[in-house]
Every structure is written in structure tokens, then in C-alpha cells.
Amino acid sequence: MTLMKSFLSAAATLALTAGVAAAEPAIIFDLGGKFDKSFNEAAFNGATKWATETGGTFKELEMQDEAQREQALRRLAESGANPVVMTGFAFGDVLAQVAPDFPNTKFAIIDMVVDAPNVKSVVFTEDQGSYLVGMMAAMASKTGTVGFIGGMDIPLIRRFGCGYAQGVLAANPAAKVVLNMTGTTPAAWNDPVKGAELAKAQKAQGADVIYAAAGGTGVGVLQTAADEGILSIGVDSNQNPMHPGQVLTSMIKRVDVAVYNAFKEGVDLVPGINVLDLKGDGVGYAMDENNAKLVTPEMLAAVEAASAKIKSGELVVHDYMSDNTCPAATF
Amino acid sequence: MGTLPKWADVVLVPLVSLALAAIISALVILSIGEDPLATLQVMVDGAIGSAYGWGYTLYYATSFIFTGLAVTVAFHAGLFNIGGEGQAQLGGLGVALVCLALPWPHWSVALLAASVGAAAFGALWAAIPAYLQAKRGSHIVITTIMFNYIASAFIVYMLVDVLRPAGQMDPATARFSEGTTLPTLNEIPGLNLIFTKAVPANVTIFVAIAACVAVWALLWRTRLGYQIRAFGKSGSAAKYAGINPTKIIMITMIISGALAGLMAINNVMGESGRLVQNSASGAGFIGIAVALMGRNHPVGVLLAAILFGFLFQGGAELGLWTHIPIELRIVVQGLVILFTGALDQMVRMMLVFVFSIGKQRAA
Known part of the structure; x- marks a missing residue:
């Protein structure tokens, strides 16, 4: 019995290690x-x-x-x-x-x-990274109105929007932020047509920089912004090269x-x-040759300063998911 | 146009349809640089090569039996119920409401109650198009298709705004309590000797088989079944014989919707244990192909459902073991449905032609 048991367990261990190796x-x-x-x-x-x-x-x-x-x-x-x-x-x-x-x-x-x-x-x-691109949006905007297009309306995406709005208001307290969500189901992650419609609607309301935090839906937002001659901000990956010279920056989230x-x-x-987090380079903003001309030295200096403050803990960006409220925006 | 011998109609037409779908699928797979034979091997191994694979194949088949029977019953009354998808989703809502309503003590009680909930919601969803057809003459094909979209939107509303527990981001209901968990095949004494690993196929498969028997008995052994079939063959003749068309349309569609709704005890209660979006996963549409291929007979539906279960599970395996992208996997599934469902008549005409040549030669 014991012999059998040890045989079995030996065989099991062998099988397990073989499984692990492969x-x-x-x-x-x-x-x-x-x-x-x-x-x-x-x-x-x-x-x-x-x-x-x-x-x-x-x-x-x-x-x-x-x-x-x-x-x-x-x-x-x-x-x-x-x-x-x-x-x-x-x-x-x-x-x-x-x-x-x-x-x-x-x-x-x-x-x-x-x-x-x-x-x-x-x-x-994401609140920290969105804060930084929000500052850039406010400084790049000529109309004083900027937009945010989220994917599915969930606390996680509101965290993006809330950080963004805080950044916008930090750079320009008089700025207006237009917030929209694409939908309430996972289909909202992959609806570029609706993203394009929302971008047009936001432009009609005066927005000239639009931040898309919407997965595949953002492709439509960035395309429309480029077509309409306004700026956009990409998300997660570096989306600057999608429309060179027309994407202000991208809020990079190092999922990779x-x-x-x-x-x-x-x-x-x-x-x-x-x-x-920002300190560990988990989030950030993208700079490359595609947006070098769009980002002025003043913008860069302001964002770098804010970035240093966030890293040191001097500046705390409010996280929407901590209490489901946002001081800078209403959803 | 000539006719086919019965054996050719029942056996040859589906087989030729499948072969055509397989050939075109093989060409598709070849065109992206994959090996069709190896692909088939993966599908066969994954779906029927082990008890574990069978556990998945039978799980899908169970759903397809219900939706296939739903189409079958309606078809015998000359009604084409394309709304199985929406009826199954509503059935899922019925199951969820029943399962979440009470702390069920035992799965058998919960199964009975949930079956009633599923059937009632599915039947209700089919009853509205049925009424519009019977009383207003709105074509049932159009209305049942439309009702799929309404069902889908309604479920989204229910999941997002009503049933989603506080603090959850995913649009889904809460998990059902332990007492509603249906035994899977690997938990049933006797069968657990065959199914040694956890599989999604559950006791619902026996309900599905019982439903096959019940539908057969209804259609060919009851007065109502005779009326349904008579109405399906000729509405005006049936009316002349004293059969009330409104009554037949309503009853048939209610039975059909209830069968489609019953599918939800398999996927919503038996597998996921909560209601999610698109819970029916297209089984409502596959039911149409299953019924057509099964020649609108419960035995045929049972066999066709197992075949489609194989295709579904085999398709899922392709995602795991090959580099065929998901879009092309859906294309292959679509081809099979197209050939066995929609192009059925084309194959039959081809065969009639072949047979008539054969006859001429013999003569």
C-alpha cells in the first residue's frame, strides 16, 4: 500500500515536472x-x-x-x-x-x-497618466474646451476621465471639459463609428483636443479628430504615429x-x-518625432514639473475608484 | 422537378451539404497557409477524441437540441421562428430571476422552478410576434427577427441598470447560490467513470432528450399535433376542417418559444451560474440549421445538434491549438450553417438532377 502510494506520488511528481517543463x-x-x-x-x-x-x-x-x-x-x-x-x-x-x-x-x-x-x-x-495628458490638452487648446471619450461607462474609465479633468483644470482653471462615454456594454470597446460621432459632437461643442480612453473605439476618435483638423490624445499604446502631427500625445499604460x-x-x-504607477514608469505620456512639433517647451516643462511632484507625493491626483466621486468633473 | 428517394433526402442531402461546406472551408484555411487536414484533426481530437471533449460537445448539443426543436415545432405549423436567439436570452432572464429570488435548498427543486421561468419567458417573447401574425398578419419571420434585437437591448438594460450588483463593473447578474448548481456529467454516479474531469455538460441533457420525446409525441401522437401539421400543410384546408388558425398559431409559437427559452437552463444555470450578455451565443440561429438538417424530426434534430456541437467545440479548439484567427473560425462556422441551412434546396436540386440522369440511363 505504502509502496504503491510512493510509486503513485513519484509518478505524479514526474508528470507534474514534465508538465511544468513543457x-x-x-x-x-x-x-x-x-x-x-x-x-x-x-x-x-x-x-x-x-x-x-x-x-x-x-x-x-x-x-x-x-x-x-x-x-x-x-x-x-x-x-x-x-x-x-x-x-x-x-x-x-x-x-x-x-x-x-x-x-x-x-x-x-x-x-x-x-x-x-x-x-x-x-x-x-491611470489617474496620474491622465492628469499629465490633461495638462497638455489644456495648454494646447485654443478654444479652452477639451473633450474626453471613454469606452464602457465603468468606474475604471471614469478614473481616466477624472484624472484628465483634474489635469485640465490644473493647467487652465477656466477650461471646460466635455465628457462622453461610448456605451454601457463591452461592445463599447470596439465601436469606432460611434467614437467618430462622439468626436464630431464634441468638436461642435467647441472641443479642439479630445482624449480617447476607449480601446478600439478610439481609432474612430483619432481618425475624426485628424479629419476635422483638431488634436487628439491616444491611450494605452503609443498612438502618436497613427496620425503624425495630429495626435498631441498618448497616455501610455504599460500593459506590454x-x-x-x-x-x-x-x-x-x-x-x-x-x-x-508613474514612479515605476507604469503610466506616462508619449513623446516621439510625430508629436515633437505639437508639444511646446512650456508644456513639457509644466508636465515634467507636475510629474516630479506626483512622483514625490507632493501632488496627489484624486483616484475616482477610491470613493466613486470626482472633484473636477461630473459623469 | 423530380423527387428524391427518401433515403437520399434524409441522408445524402445533409452529407453533400456538409461536404461542400468542408471543401470551401478547406480552401479558406489553405488560403491563409494552414493545413486543412491538420485542422480537421485538431477539431476531431478536441471535440470527440476524449470524454472531456465529448463533455463540451454534448454541452453545446444540449442547447442546440432545444433551439432545434423550437424551430421544428413552429415549422410544422408553417411558421418560421427565427427568434430563437431572443427567446433563449429571455429564457435566461427567467432563469436568473428564479435562481436569484430564493435561497434554493436543492438543485432539483431549483431546476423545476427555473425550467418554468425559462419556458414562461421564452413563450412570452414568442407570443407577441405570434399574436401579431395571427391577428394582424405581420409576417412572423420579420417580427421574430426584430424581437431578437429588442431582446438583446432589453437584456443589456436589465444587466446594466437593474440586475448588476453594486460595485461590479461587468454587466452581469450576481452569481446564483450554491443550491442552484446543476450536477455536471462528471458528478453523476456511473457517468463519472467516463467523465473524469470537470465538463460543462450537465443534467439538462436529459431534459433535452425528454423534450425530443415530448415533441415527437405532441406532433405525431396527439390531436393538437395533428392540427398543427394540418395547418402547416394547408392553412385554408385546415380552417375549412374547423381548425382555428389563431389558436394554432398562438399555441405553436408559445410551445416553440418555451422550448427555445428552456435552453437557458443549460447555459445560464448549468454552466455560467449567472446571466451575462449574449448568453445564447448564437444557438438560436444554429437551431434553424439544426432543424433543417434534422428534417424537422426530433431524432434528426438530436443527431444534427450533436454534429453542430462537434463543430462548435472543434472550432473552439482551433483557437487553442492553431493560429487560425477568430474571424476565419467564424467564417467556417458560417459556411456550415449556410450550406446545411440556407442552401439545402440547392443541394437537393443537384441531387434530383443526378438521380434523374441515373434513371434515364437505367431506362
């Missing part, structure tokens, strides 16, 4: 789609960077719809992928159900906190770094909450 990391993209030029694409780029650097391979999965979320996650974990990385808050509830069933698999979720011993939760201080790190840590992924 484990490749995996990533599941949210409904915005892998090539949204923003959030999911940043994640994909992080994964690709890891693959080119290490020569490793990874599994990737796009879902067809909302109902497949849990199955997608389960199947990926079942297939032996480790760690499994997922982009987007919407996986939160599902991951809380699935993670306990796969104690030997490590999971990483971006934009949401899931409390489980085998889950790493990566969140960003989060994915890259998770893949690099591999099966030794450290569970817990990981906050990527």
Missing part, C-alpha cells in the same frame, strides 16, 4: 480584439517581445462572445498553459471561479484585483510591460497585487 505561457484578449491599436494590442506586443527575446512560444486566444469567457479560461488552464495572462477587468469574476480549480497554474489579470493565492493582479494608476514581466517570471509568477 508549460508555455498563454494570453487571452478581451472583446476589444487583439488588434485594437490600444489596450489589447499593447498586451500582444508585450507577449511578442517576450517571444522574440527568449525564442519561446505562447498560446493566445480570442473569444467569440461574453458567454465563452469562463470556458476559454478553463480550457487554456486545462491545456497546461502556465502562466495564463488575461487582459481586462471583465475576467475578474470568472477568474475568481476558475483559479481555485487550478492550484498549480499561475494566473495574471490586468486592470482588476482578484484575491487568490495563485493570481497576480496588475493595476495601473505587465504581460512581458508575467511571461518572463513564468511559472514563478509572484501572486499578489502589483501597482504600476
